[in-house]
């Protein structure tokens with residue numbers, strides 16, 4: 001299986017090379033040249049496997065240079081219960097009502113769906129380094145606005161031949177998110193806050209990446225810089241697994257018969273999650289519609305509805321902050337797959353760079369509509385959805401509520417009653433204040449006490465990784481000016 005760049009389809013890289021490189025030199029994203037079909041009888045076979053076995057089986061279809069044994073080793077460690085995930089199912093599917101099920105992707109160590117990929121990427125990356133003959137230690141640099149930093153720290157902690165350093169904006173993350181990061185355990189990790197906002201931290205990291213002098217100095221000391229960003233193929237592939245796994249579980253429970261089509265409704269930001277669902281469909285998974293759900297930052301809703309992508313619009317801070325995004329990087333992979341033309345993609349991306357907008361061809365839009373539906377939901381609707389479903393017995397976080405709200409509107413206007421899986425991306429305990437507001441509790445306890453307050457109010461237990469935060473020692477209290485970030489890196493790698 002070879003990989004091309006969405007901006008240069010003549011390129012042919014191995015999976016290991018694509019994972020090590022992250023982003024193509026031409027700015028494009030690595031994408032498989034072709035999609036492996038699920039072998040005959042694969043779904044029946046997968047039904048009787050554990051989640052780690054399913055993951056090894058599915059990833060093997062894309063990773064020729066890895067042995068099945070090797071991949072099994074990775075998935076057994078990355079998705080281990082109870083060390084990493086709080087349920088053997090890893091990604092359980094729970095019924096919400098007659099024709100809706102929820103795929104819970106937040107049972108991992110940081111309680112957000114980023115764990116599904118970031119528990120796997122470190123293994124894939126360090127094995128890829130060996131396969132490509134890279135003997136240096138890889139240092140992952142991350143600038144985070146919250147979820148990704150913690151999930152990357154937890155994924156890379158104590159992984160051989162890797163180090164990880166996370167920068168977060170000093171006053172730009174929630175108290176719980178900050179505590180999650182500064183108490184991080186592991187011998188190869190570092191965390192530092194930056195005086196400034198998320199953009200300052202991200203710009204600082206990008207500068208370090210493009211600084212040849214720093215790269216050379218680090219290379220002499222045996223280090224190599226890389227990123228854990230969602231454009232890396234090694235972050236998309238592990239996400240294909242849970243779409244197929246959810247389908248198998250629905251068959252196993254008799255909710256559907258083998259071959260029957262289902263919809264997935266996905267709360268979307270950078271388009272990485274829903275794209276993995278599309279890849280599963282390309283492999284032959286019986287998927288009817290993929291419903292792309294956005295919050296008030298509804299640039300994708302407009303794009304799917306009209307074919308025009310336009311980031312020139314106000315930016316809103318919402319109660320689903322992980323979807324507050326106006327440039328959806330992974331959409332580029334879909335544009336390539338639908339158009340089959342690297343030249344067309346280059347034109348769209350050039351236009352996006354220069355004017356902040358582009359309009360796709362009528363043919364591309366028509367193909368897009370064969371699979372994708374869309375919708376958006378504002379904070380008030382989200383609160384209503386959380387309240388309504390809590391009263392009926394299910395507690396969901398604001399990101400999941402965006403998806404459920406969009407699904408309800410979609411059903412109303414389309415009459416489509418196909419069994420639909422709502423993809424749930426975070427534990428409600430990661431967003432206590434918004435969830436408490438939504439269920440009518442507007443006075444919130446300070447700091448980590450809010451976790452206990454929410455547990456009492458809802459009768460649900462806080463996930464262990466969050467509940468144990470209060471007793472953890474702060475290991476990292478470093479603060480840096482943005483211009484001093486390179487020194488922090490040098491000091492970290494001394």
Ligand SMILES: *Cc1c(COP(=O)(O)O)cnc(C)c1O
Pocket residue numbers: 112113114147230267268269270271272273274322323399425426
């Ligand atoms: C990152 C994130 C999303 C958005 O996922 P994309 O792959 O960027 O579309 C949705 N919900 C939560 C909780 C997230 O952390």
